[in-house]
Amino acid sequence: MRGKRRIWVRVVVGLLVVVVVAATAGYWYLRPLLRTGTGYAAHNACALDVIAHRPMTEDLPPNPLVPYLRIGQDGGGYRASVLGVLAAQQAWAVDDFGCTLAPGRPSFGAATPITTAANPLAGPATPRLTPALEAALAGAFGDDLDQDARERLGTRGVVVVRDGRIVAERYAPGFTADTPQLGWSMAKSVTSLLTGVLVGERKLALSDDRLRPEWSDDRARITVEDLLRMRSGLAWDETYDLGTTITAMLYDQPDMASFVASQPLVHPVGSTQQYSSGSTNLLCSVLRDRTGQGADLPRAALLASLGVSSAVWEADATGTPVCSSYLWATPRDWATIGEFARADGVWNGRRLLPEGWMRQTTTVVTPPSAEDPNYAAGWWTNRTASGSVIDQRLPRDAYWASGHDGQRLYVVPSEKLVVVRLGFSPAADDIRTEQLVADVIKVLG
Known part of the structure; x- marks a missing residue:
């Protein structure tokens, strides 16, 4: 027993x-x-x-x-x-x-101060809306929807700027003109502006290659422009889910750029456009190397010049700005960035971008294979490379920054217009932004 x-x-x-x-x-x-x-x-x-x-x-x-x-x-x-x-x-x-x-608290050194002195959109009184503009913004906030649908739509802030002046803005309960909001991938478009500033300063050129010392194979042929236009050919999965390449980079890699650089080539360099947050973070590591600056680079090179005092651009554990995803700013400061783009980089009488930079970076150059036929160099455009229009509600020259969960920044040069929409809309089928822009254009005439 x-x-x-x-x-x-x-x-x-x-x-x-x-x-x-x-x-x-x-x-x-x-x-x-x-x-x-x-x-x-x-x-x-x-x-x-x-x-x-x-x-x-x-x-x-x-x-x-x-x-x-x-x-x-x-x-x-x-x-x-x-x-x-x-x-x-x-x-x-x-x-x-x-x-x-990071495992322990990092230190990134001193930050360049940013004041509002250079920002003409900072601090103006909230405009009194005309009934027509009020109706346009009401549609963007889902006033016609029931509460559940309105919450799914998730609009938190809208700012409309016409010819350099705020003409309309509105915020959801709990949000104000002073609440910074995360732009997610709208940061990629700002990275395009940042790259332009450094190109203008001759810190780098779009044609520069051999961007990483460890690349001894065909990856050495990847250029700055390839990274801007998302045609590096590096393996990538942009699906926001547990364990994909994009989420592994953002949430489990202390050195995001090195993680991206370690990915193998799955397409010949320049042959395929594939949306990749990794490309943008890799680009920012190049900008960091060429300038010798770390987390402070965006503030020193661009943000302070615009006077966007609410802007916070977060970095990874190595001090490299997370240029794909982590720029916070108030809706008004996002609109200021849009105004800078609309002005082709001339701010307070000073040219910060090379002349024609915005035309160049909002022109689609389609490789033999393209995942996104209207993705240019950090910006989405309303025209494909063949000239066809993406959305008939918008003018042909419209272009925009687009971020996860419903962030949008529209620039329409022909209408002297900038429209910002921020929110949290993971469950929304239509965030109504194109219709918002179309309605605003109709109202303003």
């Missing part, structure tokens, strides 16, 4: 060992996926609290992992984990540079 008991004990212990080993192996297999979720949550919590001064558990994406996340402040940072234990990630607030995921 005692011998049988010993056998059963051995069996039970053996099964427990198998279960523990299997669970451990399963966790380590899933850990990279889980870390992209906890990385998002930690960074989001930190940025909302420090930059936007909003509750740090808002704006989490609709994902099955969300109910199991535990988020809070810990040791001076912002920590997120699965069930309080697994795949923990920490984000740290850095003065003037927002938040960064």
Whole structure:
């Protein structure tokens, strides 16, 4: 009897060992996926609290992992984990540079001060809306919808600028003209402007290649312009899901550019346009190398000159700006950036961009294969390379910056118009931005 008991004990212990080993192996297999979720949550919590001064558990994406996340402040940072234990990630607030995921608090040095002195859109009184403009903005905010549909639409701020003057603006409850909002991939368009400033200063050229010292194969042929136009040929998956290339880069890589640079070529350089946040972050590492500046580069080279004092451009753990995704600014300051583009880079009488830079970077040059027929060099355009119009509601010369979850910045030179729409719209089928621009043009005549 005692011998049988010993056998059963051995069996039970053996099964427990198998279960523990299997669970451990399963966790380590899933850990990279889980870390992209906890990385998002930690960074989001930190940025909302420090930059936007909003509750740090808002704006989490609709994902099955969300109910199991535990988020809070810990040791001076912002920590997120699965069930309080697994795949923990920490984000740290850095003065003037927002938040960064890192094992310990990083230091990025002094930040270039930004005042509003150079910004003509800073501080004007909120305009009194005409009934027609009020109706146009009402459509953008979904006043005609029931509450659930209005929440799915998720509009948080709209600013309309005509000929350098704010003519309309409106904000959702809990948001004001002073609330910074994340532009997500609208930062790519600002990176195009930043690149133009440095090209004008002869810090680099669009034709420059051999951009990474470790590239000894065909990747050495990738140029600055290839990165701007998303035709590097590097393997990429822009799907926002757990464990994809884009989320692994943003939420589980201390050196984002090196991660991108390590990707293999899957297309010949220049042959295929494929949207890639990795290309933009790789480009910003090149800008950093050419200037010798780190996290402060966008402030020193561009943002301070425009007077966008609310702007916060976050960096990765190496101090390289996350140029694909992490620029925060108020809607008015986003509109200021649009006005700078509309002026072809002339600001307060001073030319900051090479003449014709905006025409060049909003002209589509389609390679043999293109995922996005209206993507130019950091900007989306209303015309393809063949000249066909993308949206008949908008003028042919319209171009725009576009960001995740419904961020838009439209520039329409022929109408002397800039329109900004910011929000949180992961579940919306139509964020009504093209119709907003069309309605505004009709109203303003």
